[in-house]
Amino acid sequence: MEMAEAHTSAVAEKLNSAPKNAESLPGALPRKMTSRDELLVWMKRKEIDAAIKENPTVLLIAGTGTGKTRAGTQIALEAIGPNGRMAVTENLRKATEESPVTIVADRNGEYPEEKVGDVIGFQNKYNRNPSDPKDMNKLKMLFCPIQSLLNKAEKDHLLSKYDLVFVDEVHKESKSNEILLATLRDIQEKRAHTDHPLKIILTSATMDADKLGDYFKGAVKVEIPGINFDVDVKYHDKEVPINELPKAAAEKVKWTIDKGDEGNILVFFSGIHQIEEAQKTLIEMKLGDDIEIRPFYGSMSKEEQNEITKKIAEGGKRIVFLATNAAQESLTWPIKIVVDTCTHKHQKLDPITGRNYLDEEKAPLDHLTQRKGRVGRNDPKEGQLDKYYPLTTQFDWEGRLQHEKAEIQRTDLSSEVLTLLASGYDPRPDSTKPNAFKYLNKPDQSHLDMAYKRLHKVGATDSSGNLTEKGQFMASLQLNMNNASLVADGIKYGALEEATALAAMLEEYPNAFDKANGLLSNLKGTEQSDLIPLVNLLKNYGKTSESDRDQLVLNLGLRPDMMKDAYDLYTQIILDAGAIPPPLSTTEDLRKMGGGVGLDLAIHDSFADATTTGFKKSSLMVEGVGGAASIKVGKRSIFAKDKTLPSFISTSIRTIKESGVDKKIAELNHALSSEAQGIIYGQEHPRVAESSKPSSEKTPAQAVESEVKLPEEEKKPEETPIELKKPPLPWYKRWWGSIRGFISRLFG
Template structure:
């Protein structure tokens, strides 16, 4: 929840003229004439004057490492140079985020003067514009990774642009190694590795001492301010709101860009800013609040790219997506909270979670630079200067901090049996690879020798992570794939933010959510919401009455169609279980059985559960869960959040202990471990693969009083 605000919170602002939300239709006068301005804008880009030298370098080399500052034009112009000047027949352009791939494709299509999906297109998970004749295809790194697996020499492409490589996503690090393999097979393939903040030397060395080139951006002076004390994380939203409102009231025209940690924090901040600005006389500059995050609304996306106006200020609340993936003109003021939500695997809980962590110096400098693209600007850092000096220089690569089961399965599927020997730029820890192999073995994707199984190959065909793919395959066997496809479509998007709870209508929102909640847990609650919405003709009014995110449902509908297509194409008919919902629970259990917990204590703080297969002592059901007020004896969950008030289980489903033998108690689990180890000749390698203490088993063998 956002911190409650009043005008007294902002008394430090000198003579604060109040603002009102811009409510009229957006004036056409604010829009540039595309026919007269696009060519001029292209000519003014810093990359233009270096075009000849860049093309010459690309012609003479198979790989070029190109560092181009934000606003230099690298992401939009390089693909066009390759097609129009070098005669490349098809160019793949990777982006780490869906919204960046779509917005860049739209912009480049405008520049080349062709409808989106013809000469220029995009492909992201569950959405594609373009066909085999499309010459410039923007895509997420996840989609391009699948292209690498499909064709190891990438013969469909003349050139590849790996953009925003500084983010070092798990997919991107895997792509690096696969592209290096393709380069050895195809001397005609051109690869451009580019970013605004990457370590050019490291990338050049990795790609066999490739030449590097640098394009400066347009950068004006940016005045940086710090606080005397770091802001406490739990009050971050309120502090950002105070700073944004203070800038809006006390400064000249110019758009404001505030960096925050996530969608929920952004929504809270937007509501709080609106309350403060609307709760005062309507005088001063018009404004519009724009949210920018993974689930960005299409209308907000259009507003974001409208030309800046001196009559109306954009207040943009964004995640780190605005650091490099999207260029926004008109920003004069940046507010930097100093944090980012980062995916991290916790070996104790055996789950990935998004955790707020301090940003790197490279990220802080990128955020600052957003204020100096078109005019001198200001960057307000909500932390001390000494804190900035203590930041890491660059981001920790994702491959060093997340669970690796998906990458291990993908590499095994193309015949790379020893994943540790794969040519990663930074090799992951051997224990991380072994743990991923153990998880895949439990999901029956790998056999005891570590080779991919028929189930593992079926998982590869499904565009979901291994645990979710396993759930879908089980649902086919249990004849409940219709229900499970909908559930997977929902949790693949925004299940944690499916319901919203406006401050003025909390009781009504809670009542609506209670009416939709299902006793079996969150997964079947998501199914029920989707079913009722669909049966009401996908009506936005139904969503509004029930305080449900309409956009999340619309996007889930697209994912559902895609998954239905995949299942029909590869696994046959889609079936429904009707009223037998236990089949759905059992299907969900097949993917998340490792995340099981038993109720041990009722308390005012919440109902305390203990994990049965982890060192973690206890956890609570999230307050957002439909099971929060009616906790069952046994549950499984998808995610675990580590918060200041304890560990919280998210996307929780009720299960029965008889559905899985190892749920019946720890003694049976110990027996099963000992029996399997003994039947594998007490092999230490078996213990390593399964993360079992070999010494403890050997001591138990000495003490045993029974025969296997």
């Protein structure tokens, strides 16, 4: 565990030593933090306290900037008494680590010696404070991601350690949020008639209160509107095509500047590609030396975000922010004008490959309301109201859906089914069993069927859909399904560190290979893999002294914060896995393999739902759970050099639009070594070298299969190359061929 030994709880140390005010928080305006007593939610603490004590569920509908999280959590802690314990879920890792700092600062007047990790702490898949797991039990308030609390529910089905759960930003109908709400409702019902009932607080400025009120019996609403001034809204005279939005947004920015509108401008886009297009157009417009153009998006580093904050504090220049949805919430920057493209990207399920892809669509009204809420906070001067300029018509804006289709109804559910099975639920929406899961938004049965097939292909479930020993282990990791399987199979094949390193990179920085501009070629180890460089990169990072790591990463054109996230995740999994027995029984021969061959086998098994088994020119075949799909090969595909390689792994598939046509791109590729092929396929397989073991001997893979005692129908058949059929000719070519044949016969 060479890399794991270098692990330190850097974030915890930083938080404990940080100044106890909001000036130290990325994205916060560098000014004195608003006093807790000035927050609107804190002013209503008696009303909120009574609602918590008298009702099982409280819907805290509070406007942006009212202190619903900061003040609301402290009111809740007082309401449950000195011996009470509560958990607070956040959607972002940053919020889990930074919120405790702010709350401890508030409490330091009453408890001057209190530090983060004493009474109020955090836990996420990268770090925890306190660092010793045993000390977590002394916390009275724990901030954690949603998945972390779900993992606790897998082990303790009643969450018996907690008296109250506080769910922040509940309007985000993400899959994890929805699974959590349904789980909490079930636990609340089971504990309702005991001497230890569970209290639940749900907060948001734009939640669907009627829907949640019907779902949670006995829920009561507490509404605290924010202080907002009138906003001057001017709609566009016509709808703008999506591909023209970057240019239209840039023109609107120039127009509002030319006509004399004052203040910083925030422009909302659907993604980074639109931001880059608009930025290029604005630079060409030469807006003036007193105007600065600044992109802002969720994947920016903390250093880049802090640089923006610094620029605002310095003043002098007017700033045009070009932002994604990341700027919809939790920003304290002074904004006077919002230009809104009224679009966003969200994930959808590709029914062929069983993978999610990003689709660009019209943003629903709740998103647009959040964006509009970025202005209207400034006391207007004479005739100078804040401005909101949506790039669509009033008819279209007001006719949008109030909320988008829930994520659980439109995306892959493999990880969610895994979580539900581990928690003892039956995930099928029409199940009549007592443990049937009660969804807030009922998912499509075909999506659940696809999830079960994917889980079964990687060995997480048996042929009856029950969780296997491997599946139980996978569920304990807060990872994507394939990456969790990779860690499990790394243990199985004696390549835990290599497999975990790859899983951490795929989870946190899968596009590192692309971003490094070819500089990782010396780390490849083989020309037929885009995955091995990721493992070697993380190994080199771990061997480098902490003081030199940032420079190492910057020299490769990569981001230090994302590499640190990947390394923190790697070390945390290694430390946790060290106390966990292997998830599957296996032979000693396989355990001794380790290194490259063991990693190869782990990759093969963990991506069994996305293995390519055939090729034709620039296309390849992906075994999707819904059938085979032809996809375009990436630039570095091994198929571009060697057409004879027998097995190939595609770790992710994304859909892009090119000239209006959807194309699926394999982003990361890996060819299996001949040694791994010999183990997987056996000597009789036509793709294995003649030096393979005699066919009378059991291969290690066959030995494992026998030991696990898979049902007869689940044993993998001997694999043979797939012959790709030629696609049918287009109609015009078939028509012309018929005419040409007729003319040829007619004139002999």
